[in-house]
Amino acid sequence: MPTSAPSSKPLQGFQYARDQFEELTDLALKHAKKLGAADAGAEVSEGAGLSVSVRKGELENVERNRDKSLGVTVYLGNKRGNASTSDFSVAAVRQTVQAAYDIARYTAEDPFASLPDEQDVADTWTDLDLFHPWAINSEEALQIALACEAAAFATSKKINNSEGAGVSAQQSHFFAAHMRGGQTGKPGIFSGGYASSRHSLSVAPIAGKGANMQRDHWYSSTRAPEELASPQAIGRYAAERTLARLNGRKIATTECPVLFESPLAAGLLGAYVQATSGGALYRKTTFLGQSLGKRVMARHLDIMDDPFIVGGKGSSPFDNEGVRTQRRKVLSAGKVQGYFLSTYSARKLGMRTTGNAGGSHNLTLTSRLTQPGDDLKGMLKKLGRGLFVTELMGQGVNYVTGDYSRGASGYWVENGEIVYPVQEITIAGNLKDMFQGIDAVGADAYNYGAKTVGSILVNRMKVAGS
Template structure:
């Protein structure tokens, strides 16, 4: 919901008595479970997301939007044997909860039985809570948020070649993730997330270029400074000026960390349970097989203190664990929820809801050294479109970046397409840079690929 500025000012937007709120969520969750069991449900689970915070966007030093959010979302799932029904509510009155239970139970009675549905086994429930130190509120107010966004934009606009701004944004949110089920499992993780970004435009005789920079952290003190973000956005957009076209060819490709982590996401999509039991993945039957060169080491650490995706239990209540995903280039695990594990006759891996803090081991190459090692080819800094076929692994996306000759960046290029196949791209990985980008739960440096097809202007 959006409030007027005068309503937001008197108190911090992330002010919350976490302990009191968790107690309230536990009470509501227990009531929902008891009511559903009384109606004949064999198993019940409740998931809650409570979010509050503040977002502001400024453009040309004027506030365009100011939003104060306070949202509750209760999701109730009931099982009558293998029949499943789900309902959600934000109405926590006695009548609202009763209607939600009735709705979920009625839906379940009309669904077809699914022999794989149900809660994860009780023995798999997480038993040992870990203080992951994810909840670090900054006492954000509208004035603080506006000042940070304005400082960020002003630093970018101060660069002479920047022609205009598409805005700077600051966001600070506090969340409580709560899950409980009829096994007796109940847990909550409070967390914060702060971000600051800036989008700028520069122009030359070939037209306008647009680029950005941002910073994100659990602890606002770890954000890059507003001035630094604005200056980086400016330097990035200025570098895109005076671009030239290139001919269609096959050449090495160097993907910057922001783009390389997209390939890690493609990997995760290919090994998640739903893709495997549907037989719709390019990585079917790849477990314990080499899919990368032997220097490739991808590890998961769900228990990282302050991590952007840290958690000690997954969306099924299953315990998470530190584990290798790819070791010495060999795929060591699939990503399985309790449902997908049953479909595949395997064990859950703690990945209901996704992966948690992936770290790719870098090699002893700086970005500049990777450019020299490539000698001639394309540095990709931006991709667009959805041209990834996860069934076949075919990869084709619009791109822009910088052309390299003799180990030196020569000029900006755009309106090109890069194409290959993910299986080949993974196997043909040449090196991983130490220019690690920490602004994601997929942490990696740049990837140098041996060859891709680059479609330029004819």
């Protein structure tokens, strides 16, 4: 278990303390045992936050959110029942456990439904520095959002409108515990929790008029508020992105290399995770089924999944089931080294959990060919003649076949230089070919959510224009 003792006082910004959460889970598990369940799990969580948005120099919205939840899972042999409540009274907790128990009684048998195996359960871990509360009030948040939007307007007189700017300060904490064989608090029986935070600042300016109207956006998102980019920098960069899109053209339908800007490249990494996740694999709804040990990407590519980065957005000492996480290379030289599995999906596949219940952690895609000079300018040189994509629209990805088709906008590039913006186009291909056709990954690494990757150059895609 963690070395620090549970707090009897609520952390900053919360109403409940850690020991109160422990008492609630203990109450739930004891009642499950009283009803006749040998195995059960309970999780208690609380979230709180502030969001403020402005538009054209005026306050648009102030929202404070506070929520809490208790979830209970009861196992009766291989039958499982779930129930939840936002009422923390003793009577409500017992009613919730009773509801989960009744559901388990009447649900169908599932041979794979049970608690994680004892050898996989996390029992010790270190603090990953995930909690940095932001003691900001609505007036302070308002001034930051106004400054961000004002910086966008001040960049150029061509910035004449805005979809707004916003500040968000969010934090949460939870505690979860299992009961195995009627027992709790022993090795191999999970109990633990932690607090985390996520803060952001964003703006979306608009330039031009009529058919030539364009918008773009930029943002900063961190766990610690002092690490956010300045409102002035975000506003100015968002405005510059918007201005660069003015006078966009359509282009003739063609096939050409496509360079994905780094934030969009993270989406390709996300597609890989989806295609190699347990649920898609055991349902056989993925184009990368039975790919373990096979080369599915270009030989120069590696992917690392690291849950232990201090302060990382995807960091966690254990997954959603209390299974210990692990730092591992999931792709090496283009070959699949591991899937993303929960306990249930692993059992369905005849494998062992990878500690990814809830998804991937801090993912990084790298190329063994990347050089320090391969910044965006260098990647445009590698592109030579083709399309540089900076925005994607729609959800046109078929994970069963790998077919990929998205609305897009960006810039046409000749001789490694941007010559004009393009709009109203569609890019299409198949993810199998796209992954194998990644020629380069830029040194312009960008962290988008919990994924870090530079711009990605795909050697050939279909571009549908006029």
